[in-house]
Amino acid sequence: MIKIDNLSYSFPLKDLYNKVSFTLEENQHCAFIGASGSGKSTLIDIIMDPERYMFDGKLEMDPNCRIGYVSQFSQVDKTKEITVFEYIAEPFIKLQDEISSICSEMGTSDDIETLLEKYQEALDAFEAIDGDDFESNINKKLNLANLSEHKDRMISELSGGEFKLIQVIKEMLNNPDLIIMDEPDVFLDFENLNSLKNLINSHKKTILVITHNRYLLNHCFNKIVHLENTEVQEFDGRYIDYNLSLLQTKIELQEMALADEEEIARNEALIDILREKATYNADASRGRALKARVKIQERLEANRIKAPFVDIKQPYINLVTNNEIEETIALKVEDYSVAFDEVLLENVNFEIKSTDKVALIGTNGVGKTTLLKEIFKNNHQAIEINENIEVAYLSQNQGEALNESNTILQEFYDTGFETYGEIRRYVGKYGFDADILTQKIESLSGGEKNILQLAKVSASRANMLLMDEPTSHLDIYSQMALEKAIEDYKGAILMISHDYHFIVNCADYVLFIEDKTIRKMSMKKFRRMIYANHFDRDYLEIEQKKKTVETNVALALADTDFERARTLSEDLEELIKLL
Structure with a gap:
């Protein structure tokens, strides 16, 4: 149905595709994945309206394709x-x-x-x-x-x-x-x-x-x-089979890459010795030996393992607080009610401690975002925030938290950063290179905007975070990085989410909105509820075990223990069969 062959396309400050090729055949159900800002939506636009874009390569599609x-x-x-x-x-x-x-x-x-x-x-x-x-x-x-x-x-x-x-x-x-x-x-x-x-x-x-x-x-x-x-x-x-294949390839290629690095290092040491000898002995044979060794080094460098799907840039997300306090009640809500055309919430009561990580869940339209905004505004008589608590807010509507007509640079000047270098170093850790600091926020992808929001939230150093759909638009690597950041965060978090995996991996308990009120629910009970309505038995437990094994594979690779990584990948393969 669609054939893309050696397609290349660049923005003024960014290369998006370098001779990419793939086909899409009739009746296939295809997932298009990749890191935030990698150009997925742009490639979709090219497929839908190729005449608007100046690209190299070929895009073949039936002209009658609707x-x-x-x-x-x-x-x-x-x-x-x-x-x-x-x-x-x-x-x-x-x-x-x-x-x-x-x-x-x-x-x-x-x-x-x-x-x-x-x-x-x-x-x-x-x-x-x-x-x-x-x-x-x-x-x-x-x-x-x-x-x-x-x-x-x-x-x-x-x-x-x-x-x-x-x-x-x-x-x-x-x-x-x-x-x-x-x-x-x-x-x-x-x-x-x-x-x-x-x-x-x-x-x-x-x-x-x-x-x-x-x-x-x-x-x-x-x-x-x-x-x-x-x-x-x-x-x-x-x-899940693709992910396993990618992981197994990563183990194999990293082992080969390490061997390459060792060979390059050995050769570099030999070149240093030959250069040193050539400085005090101008014998022609020594010169020829040095040239030959340099050529070998050039060949080794040229053939060095390059794997774009192995060297995936892991995003940096770090949620920090300046004002860590002993465990106390951070937020208390008593007899809270809200209505628009009809009553959304009525006589709601709950409290959150200063180290609790809490998921606020419920169906679309029951008042979750309204409640989160009211807590952030902190001007409702039913809402009491501890005087030692500083609150930061991440919005699902990115335009509420970011001035999209600002450049990235201006946004962080407005946040309180004082110098260009300070901003460049800070946002650089979050994946925003210096050459796009003057780019307007409106030109970023949805995932990049959310990462920018997370960078702003962290820069506030607040000790309570209100997060409305924090994983929306984030790629899987960023989702996992955010999960780790929440686990390490020393303050309180109240977050709205519809992502099963995210809630199970991050929350201590759930506040569940149903029948216009909120009740506290343990994670064990939440899992049972999700199973009853959505999953086969043990699905989330198997997913959790799968995540643990994947983490252990990453640790084994960091230690260059390739034998253990291979054994773990076999364990992973058995878990995947259960899914």
């Missing part, structure tokens, strides 16, 4: 007075009206031949999207996504997560040859994420999805395209 698209940034139109059913049915109703109009025109027009041609085109288009059964098909998709009860609701009343699923359904029912989705999982609650999984798995045509969601990656795709360090690697198979 592409459907779901953006990562779509928002509900609160002014649209139309039901969910009518919104999904728009293209069908439009074609029906067009066919009816042409039929009416035929009764009075002399140009029947032209009208017949238009009639046939409209009829073909209606048939291409299975128009005769569109009502039944809409009902089936809504049922599959557990949204049947929303059929007659107004579009403007939907939560962001519900609307995202409705968009996916609408695109699927338009029956394109290829559907492209850019992070469709962002901000979806547990139920909606499961519905998205069902929709993807039920779709019989080709899908290309940018995602960092570990649940979707493990359950939805039979092809992986991985963009890293300007190069692409493709893998036919499941993500």
